[in-house]
Amino acid sequence: MDEGLRSELSKQGVFTTTLEDLYNWGRKNSVWPLGFGLACCAIEMIAASMARWDLARFGAEVFRPSPRQADLMIVAGTVTKKMAPQVVRLYNQMPEPKYVIAMGACAISGGPFKQGYNVLKGIDRYLPVDVHIPGCPPRPEALLHAFMTLQRKIDEQALTGAQRPRHLVAEAPSEFPVPEFGAHDLVPPANPEIWQPPEVVRGE
Amino acid sequence: MPVDYSPYLFIVVMLVGAVGFALAPLGLAWLWAKKYSPRKPGPGKNAIYECGLESKGDAWMQFKSEYYLYALIFLIFDVETIFVLPFAVAFGGLAPGACVAMMIFLLLLVEGLVWAWQKGVLTWS
Amino acid sequence: METLDQIKARVEAAFPGASVEIVPNAGVGGQRSLLVDHAHALDVARFLREDPALRLDYASNVTGVDWLDAVIKEKRKVKQVIAGVEREIEETTERRRPGYLEVVYHLYSMELKHGPLVLRLRTANRADNARVPSLTPVWRAAEFQEREAYDLYGIIFDGHPDLRRILMWDEFRDFPMRKDYVEPDDYEYEPTPHDDVLAKAKRHYQP
Numbered sequence: 196m197d198e199g200l201r202s203e204l205s206k207q208g209v210f211t212t213t214l215e216d217l218y219n220w221g222r223k224n225s226v227w228p229l230g231f232g233l234a235c236c237a238i239e240m241i242a243a244s245m246a247r248w249d250l251a252r253f254g255a256e257v258f259r260p261s262p263r264q265a266d267l268m269i270v271a272g273t274v275t276k277k278m279a280p281q282v283v284r285l286y287n288q289m290p291e292p293k294y295v296i297a298m299g300a301c302a303i304s305g306g307p308f309k310q311g312y313n314v315l316k317g318i319d320r321y322l323p324v325d326v327h328i329p330g331c332p333p334r335p336e337a338l339l340h341a342f343m344t345l346q347r348k349i350d351e352q353a354l355t356g357a358q359r360p361r362h363l364v365a366e367a368p369s370e371f372p373v374p375e376f377g378a379h380d381l382v383p384p385a386n387p388e389i390w391q392p393p394e395v396v397r398g399e
Numbered sequence: 400m401p402v403d404y405s406p407y408l409f410i411v412v413m414l415v416g417a418v419g420f421a422l423a424p425l426g427l428a429w430l431w432a433k434k435y436s437p438r439k440p441g442p443g444k445n446a447i448y449e450c451g452l453e454s455k456g457d458a459w460m461q462f463k464s465e466y467y468l469y470a471l472i473f474l475i476f477d478v479e480t481i482f483v484l485p486f487a488v489a490f491g492g493l494a495p496g497a498c499v500a501m502m503i504f505l506l507l508l509v510e511g512l513v514w515a516w517q518k519g520v521l522t523w524s
Numbered sequence: 525m526e527t528l529d530q531i532k533a534r535v536e537a538a539f540p541g542a543s544v545e546i547v548p549n550a551g552v553g554g555q556r557s558l559l560v561d562h563a564h565a566l567d568v569a570r571f572l573r574e575d576p577a578l579r580l581d582y583a584s585n586v587t588g589v590d591w592l593d594a595v596i597k598e599k600r601k602v603k604q605v606i607a608g609v610e611r612e613i614e615e616t617t618e619r620r621r622p623g624y625l626e627v628v629y630h631l632y633s634m635e636l637k638h639g640p641l642v643l644r645l646r647t648a649n650r651a652d653n654a655r656v657p658s659l660t661p662v663w664r665a666a667e668f669q670e671r672e673a674y675d676l677y678g679i680i681f682d683g684h685p686d687l688r689r690i691l692m693w694d695e696f697r698d699f700p701m702r703k704d705y706v707e708p709d710d711y712e713y714e715p716t717p718h719d720d721v722l723a724k725a726k727r728h729y730q731p
Contacts, residue, residue: 261448277693281451287443288451291436309714310721312700312707313692354435362436369439376693380708393713395729 215354222266223254223349226294226342229265229285230258234272236299236332243335253342262288267345269338270322273301273308274315276381280373283321287370291362294349296341297324300331307331320385321371323361468520472512479508525638526577528556538571539564547644557628557642562657565645566683569662572631572641580641583659585630586669588677590650590703593623623650625679629659629666647679650702658684676701 201211212220232240244250244258259265262285274282286295297318300306308314318324325348326341333341352360361367371389374381432438447454486493486501515521526534532544535558542564547557560568572580595618602615625647632639645656658681660667670681671690678699681687689696698705709724717725 263448277691284443284446284453285451287441288446288448290444291439304714310707312705316710316712365437365439368441370441370443373443376695378695378697380710384708384710392728395713 218354219350219352222292223346225254226267226345226349227257227259227265228255228267228269229262229289230260231285232269232271233274233278233282234299234301236271236302239332239335240269240271240298240338243338248335248339250339250342253339253346255342262286263290265289266292267294267296268322269296269298270302270318270324271298273306274318275313276315277313277376279315279318279321279381280376282318283371283373286322287373291369292360293362294325294345295322296326296328296338296345298328298338298341299333300329303327303329315381320390321374323371323389465520465523468515472515472520475508475511479505525633525636525641528558528641531572531578531641532558534575535568535571539567542568544568555642557644559644559646562645562655565657565659566662569643569659572643573662578641579633579635580631580639581663582632582634582639583629583663583665583669584632584640585628586666586673587628588673588679588701589626589628590677590701591621591623591626592650592703594621595619596621624648625650625654625677627656627670627673627679629663631663654678655680655682657682658687660684675699678702 196211196213204211232238242248244256250256255267266289268282268286268289270282286293295318297303301308301314302318303324305311305314305316309316315321319327326344328337328341330337354363362369372383372386374383376382447458482501482504486497528546532546535544536542543561544564545559547559549556572578598617598619600615600617601612603610603612605611606613627645629643629645630640631643632641647654647656654677656679658666658670660670660681661683667685668690670684671687673679674681674684674687675689675691676699688694692700700707711721711724711728713729714721714725
């Protein structure tokens with residue numbers, strides 16, 4: 196249906212939609228996060244879910260205590276190397292479609308503890324992160340913004356075709372390898388399929 | 400022209416409607432999942448949820464036998480409530496005999512509780 | 525609280541043969557501490573805890589310190605007669621000090637509201653004999669912190685009830701707070717590297 200006809204119909208009081216839009220509309224307004232926090236960012240996440248910032252406006256107030264019922268993983272806080280396998284395992288146990296928000300400087304890069312011996316340099320080494328939030332910690336508004344960004348991302352996902360998201364592709368993996376505890380570091384230190392060290396391109 | 404409807408026909412219609420109302424979304428969801436969202440089971444995904452840790456041992460373990468005694472005593476009060484509530488509702492129109500019968504029933508239950516108490520069931524060791 | 529010299533004298537009187545030493549502190553605070561030998565460490569700890577004038581019943585803090593092998597230069601003023609004239613010249617002596625690991629206990633008294641008294645134990649060396657007696661039997665609060673010192677410095681506490689790693693995972697083999705710890709080489713780009721990080725950045729991202 197072309198856009199002109201649709202707007203003409205809506206002027207006449209007839210609302211038209213596509214199956215894809217309806218599906219994405221339903222999904223983006225009922226994103227249930229997994230209820231877990233790793234460090235101080237979790238306090239901001241809790242604040243965002245309470246009355247003052249009211250995450251419920253976005254259909255995301257139901258923090259699920261089990262990964263089986265969750266759609267979204269908010270990695271809120273420092274991911275230590277000891278905790279990283281558990282976080283990946285929780286992500287693996289979530290049903291598709293699933294999304295990841297890396298909240299705060301630590302979760303996206305290791306933050307102030309980046310050179311520490313026990314801190315993972317960003318959860319994106321093991322998990323496909325959809326939205327990164329910088330900040331130490333980010334304010335609840337930043338989390339709300341990340342939520343809206345995620346909703347926009349969900350809204351734009353195609354139902355069919357080559358561009359359809361991972362969860363609609365039967366061959367795409369639903370699980371990511373869980374790192375093992377090694378003698379000196381996690382083994383492997385990153386999942387090379389989803390993460391490569393950043394390349395520096397220097398201008399002239 | 401009065402039509403002679405069987406009063407049970409409405410119940411059957413309601414029943415079919417209610418079951419259909421519940422099953423139709425489930426069926427639609429099943430069809431949708433079949434067409435659009437492929438199942439992706441896996442060893443990690445199907446693993447027992449233990450807050451992200453690998454589970455150790457078996458969830459099938461023995462409970463203490465005292466627990467069953469507690470459950471039995473709970474049942475006493477449960478049954479008591481079921482009988483006492485209708486009794487209380489209909490209290491105004493009851494004959495004295497019914498009242499006495501109820502009191503005997505309650506007495507029997509209380510006796511059971513006192514017996515269990517004497518046996519030391521209520522003290523958890 | 526009594527002065528450290530008084531405490532030292534009383535400990536030495538109570539345990540003949542115990543080697544108790546006062547470690548000077550060149551810092552601004554100048555807080556001196558008590559160094560105790562391994563054989564009498566438990567006895568001395570129990571004495572500090574039970575003695576009615578001290579009653580140090582609260583081990584607030586247990587930490588490790590890593591002292592690498594070092595060459596210590598000492599300057600002394602010596603009077604010498606040179607060509608018939610007595611003159612004062614400076615003489616520098618060098619002395620090699622083998623490295624060791626140190627455990628520092630900060631003790632307070634809840635009952636008498638005084639403290640801290642700083643107690644030190646030293647290992648024989650940094651490699652095969654990094655052992656000290658555990659003071660957990662005296663202060664229960666030391667248990668987790670001694671485990672932490674074991675985890676991060678590799679100090680083995682003899683007599684500790686449950687000496688396992690506490691922060692790092694059990695399979696980890698290094699001791700990350702030691703000064704010669706070499707961390708895994710997985711530097712990734714950051715915009716403003718400095719000091720050690722700058723050296724790593726130069727190694728990974730050639731300018």
